[in-house]
Amino acid sequence: MAGLLRQILSLGLLGEALPPTQPEWMSAEVDHIQQSVLRHFGRSLGVRLVDAGSCNGCELEIHALNSPQYNLAGAGIRFVASPRHADILLVTGPVSRHMEEALKRTYDAIPAPKWVVAVGDCGATGGLFGESYAVCGGVSRIIPVTVTVPGCPPSPLRLLQGILTAVSGSAPNSLPPQPE
């Protein structure tokens, strides 16, 4: 136990600053947005994830958001276990036909007001999987989408940007493509 405490102390605080929202001119407003997240959501913007058929690459980057470097809790954002506790729905993957119904139900279970972030190239358009006997295509085919975050997979920073952009209200509906 003492070893663990020593290690925690020696690493110190690793949390990094929040990324700017999109478009860039809004970056000056990050603080403002964070303040409004804190005000409206009482330090708890509830985020729920539905994997609607992803390859699990996008999930890995959503997990990475929980790395201490991103200081998610500091931004007042947390992942919640039930759609009924959620404000934002993150959806990954092209929507598989087998997940279409479950996705709709989860969306319906979230109390209004609610925002949907379609994650990744798959969430945006169906990506490489396109549309087929097994896949419906992008998320907006099934439920209304607030913001799309392209990338394969989008980095945690971009995901955070997408979440902040969605709640900022004056959102464009897609972040620009992920720079290489």
Added chain:
Amino acid sequence: MTRDDDTPEITPLAGAIPARHGIVAVSDLRARSLTVKEQGGRLISLWGSDERATTGGYHLQVALSDSDGLLWLSVPLPSLAYPALEDIFPNAARMQRTLHDLLGLHPEGARDLRPWVRHGAWSAHDFPLRKDFVPPCPAGRLEDYPFVAVTGQGVHEIPVGPVHAGIIEPGHFRFAVVGERVLRLEERLGYTHKGLEKRAEGMDLDTLMRLAGRVSGDSTVAFSWATAMAAESILALKPPPRALWIRALLLERERIAQHLGDLGYLCNDAGLAAGFSQFWILREEWLRTQQQIFGHRLLMDQITVGGVEHDLYPDGAVEMTAELGRVELRVRQLDDMLQEHAGVQDRFLSTGRVKPDMAARFGMIGLAGRASAQAWDLRVQFPSVPYDHCDVRMATQSSGDVAARVRVRFEEIHESVRLLRHFLVRMPHSALQTHCPPGCKGSGAGWVEGWRGEVFVALQLDAGGKVQRWHPVDPSTTNWPLVEQAIMGNIVPDFPLINKSFNLSYSGQDL
């Protein structure tokens, strides 16, 4: 005794792994399978292909592992039926059901004929992998699934999923419990079925390589390498040595990245949040290095047919070497800390046990298999370049519980660190790409020990060099039934911990 020596129709496949391929009669299939089983071999995969355009029928395809390497049998079927293999290899059961859902071939003598990856989006009379398949429009409605009912005094059922509380892939788990004890778990998977194999039909190799990297995002290097290997076997293409060394470097980096992440989640599920943070700090740093050196945090699209995309930039090797020292030290400290932590050990020890005899019967593979005394590791048994130079030490345990799977992960991190050091010091200088000739008709196989276990790919190209059939196999397909075994007799709240200790892929099994 049926050995290849007396069957001239089985011939070696060119390429990086010891593999043989040939045509056998359906009447010989069971005898051959039994021989392999008796000699301690395993079933890697069972699938099928529509060959009506060329030979007038369907082929059953079976990949086995024996002491000489990979044995791929193509079995022309005179009808739509073939003899089931599940009594010889239990992992055949779900593969047979999948094959029926996708191609309409019937396993004679099989006990379970329920659909597996078909949930109703297409009907029981439509078979997507037939070349003349027309997608139903509109798609069909989802059908109810006949779960096996468990009855008895005090037994009740808990259905979970497909959408789960955490950040995990979708699947359905049906627990039959008495009080908190699990009597039985039945999995229902197939929710992320994306029709990958159909999608691949007619693709050129470049697009196929992108798709291969997305079978299961956490194993992108393993699937890319196995697919490239299969294509290179058909094209008789030898990637330059440096490219092979870089591939191995990427594969070991992927292994460490995944083990770090899983160990973090195992701490989390055991109630030690600080442990989660420590491992995920390391993982995040590791991914950032990958972004910097290879331009992708998860190492997607690094491997091409005939080579690799990126070299290490001049300081890349120096940087990675320094990083290895840091990671090794911190992982050792965390290992000591977990071993001393009574609360964590209490959760890990004897939880979710798969005994070695059970593991052997089910043909369990990969890191979970090694934790249950199944000593299979392609890097040891059939090492390709550069593993043939480095005498990989396999990590095995025999207790088969969560603690054993944790132990194997720690040991594999240390072994991968050793391998990475070796690669960084000894990496030969050469080009990164061999020119890829125009495609040609043929069949090839790839077989790579990914972090979760062996990843297998079978590839058939047509005369124009386009994909005729591509069949990627994640080790999860074989190991999922063992999760059902591991939870028995445990309490429901231990399920997340047990499930995480395997960390199987849903996307990789659903395809």
